[in-house]
Amino acid sequence: MQAVQAYLNTKVSTASQKDLVVLIFESAIRYLKQAKEKIKEKDYAQKGILISKALDCIAELDASLNMEKGGDIAKNLHALYFYCQTRLLQANMNLDPKKIDEVISILQQIGTAFAEIKNSSA
Template sequence: MHKAANAYMQTKVTTTTPGHLVVLLYDGAITFLEQSKEEILAKNYAKKGILISQALDIIAELDGSLNTDKGGEIAQNLHKLYMYCNTRLLQANLKMDTGIVDEVIGILSAFRSAFSEISNNQAYQAPPKAASYYAR
């Protein structure tokens, strides 16, 4: 079952648009953070730390994908917000504070909604099929 789920996710990631991929990353980070809150309440601190680390990895990936040359001020502001989220999650991890985790979930959820709206409104152009290329 685990292999089938991984295969499905791999297919989903490789066949989606860049905008939808960003939405999937936000979904993953939010899911990990929701799970980390449950682990804080259950006093399973090791698992909480792993889940917050996974969310931090996703935020780092989102931050690393920013193009400050083309994105200009928007990319710079997103970078600052990602750094803020990182700082807050490190504090939440140390203080076992679900309120701080909720704050970051709120920020990421707002970004997720914005990227989802943008990616749904953009027309996706599929790359040309090999047959049409060779039919010339």
């Protein structure tokens, strides 16, 4: 376990800003997929922790937006992130995996776009 943590720490500390954004999307999606499993297992405490971690990821993505330079794109992403957070809070309260799936889909689409931008500018 320590080797995995050391690898992750190195990966994060050596990543570019664009790489970090992609990693945050991947982490949020991974947490949400795990949360869906916890709902199936009726492990509601762990489900709540995983959704909270995904919410933290989305909050980090939202905080990284440059509203001055980003214009309409930043405003639209802010609105999408807010929508995702709202849906996850509803999913958490109602044990609703469909709402989690909706957020996963949104995050995958935005994350894929960021990855494509990152790869095209490399």
